Amino acid sequence: MATARRFSNEPAFVLHRYDWSESSLILEVFTRQHGRVALVAKGAKKPSSNFRPVLLPLQPLSLTWTQSAATGANDIHTLKGAEWVGGHIMPTGDALLAGTYLNELLLRLLARDDPHPVLFDAYSAVVRVLASEHGEALEPVLRTFELLLLREIGMLPALDAQTLTLEPLQAQARYTLVPEGGLRAADASEQRASLSAAQWQALYAPLQGRGVRLAALLRACAPVALELKPQLRALLQYHCGSPLLRTRQLMLDIQAL
Known part of the structure; x- marks a missing residue:
């Protein structure tokens, strides 16, 4: 039986984000090895979410996500991890x-x-x-x-x-x-x-x-x-x-x- 694919520690930037539910976000991200990818960040709008302070535009990130075996490359995948790489502040x-x-x-x-x-x-x-x-x-x-x-x-x-x-x-x-x-x-x-x-x-x-x-x-x-x-x-x-x-x-x- 086919299993989900996992993509780990991929350099990325958030291009756009919009509401998906009361607690979650859909992200359009630009990654180095996979190009533009759509991800769902479940629970990212909750005050306690580790995603909340990280998923900002114009900030270098390292992302991990999974692609379900039932979906294709162009579908929306599930974000599993996000870390700020650091190096500069937000432009103004x-x-x-x-x-x-x-x-x-x-x-x-x-x-x-x-x-x-x-x-x-x-x-x-x-x-x-x-x-x-x-x-x-x-x-x-x-x-x-x-x-x-x-x-x-x-x-x-x-x-x-x-x-x-x-x-x-x-x-x-x-x-x-x-x-x-x-x-x-x-x-x-x-x-x-x-x-x-x-x-x-x-x-x-x-x-x-x-x-x-x-x-x-x-x-x-x-x-x-x-x-x-x-x-x-x-x-x-x-x-x-x-x-x-x-x-x-x-x-x-x-x-x-």
Whole structure:
């Protein structure tokens, strides 16, 4: 007779949590070896629960859960253990909002049980930056993660050639990344939200191969973060579909105050 499978001490982050009953929670978690997983934390809302102070977003955790023999990988499994790994405090202010935005992207764009260990490691590094005195690093690290996320889900076109024609980039021209056309030459109205051929190629180089040179990608993003922001946000929203990302709407509402 088939028995339940047990997954132990898996590095993870909570992406989202919502009520399942008067005392329990459903969690969407991002794990290193199993990707996005749904778990039920029974009794987690009780004051006496060991889960209660641990199951927080943007905190590094070690989780243990079981998968019933009667369920598949994409079903909801039972959380058995959760420990805070430690290392940093909860981000606040703009950094907390940025972390919530990243969590929403992962929820909208990652399928369950689809491992992305490189993306997990990058997410872990970004969260550490968000929890620190990040200063001017916030925008570059967000752009870095957005680029890597698009690459990992197969939605980032090659950045060393024009997408539709496959023509090489011209050194003196500027190019823009658009949702339906990939990388193409920028017209006169798009000059402010465009990058030079050399800048696109500098972004593309660290993304080659099975891994990623995160520090090199961050250095390439830093001087062009402002120009990249609207292009990557439009591309990500295009692949997320409707409705508008809730964190993006919240940012717009705050800016309108």
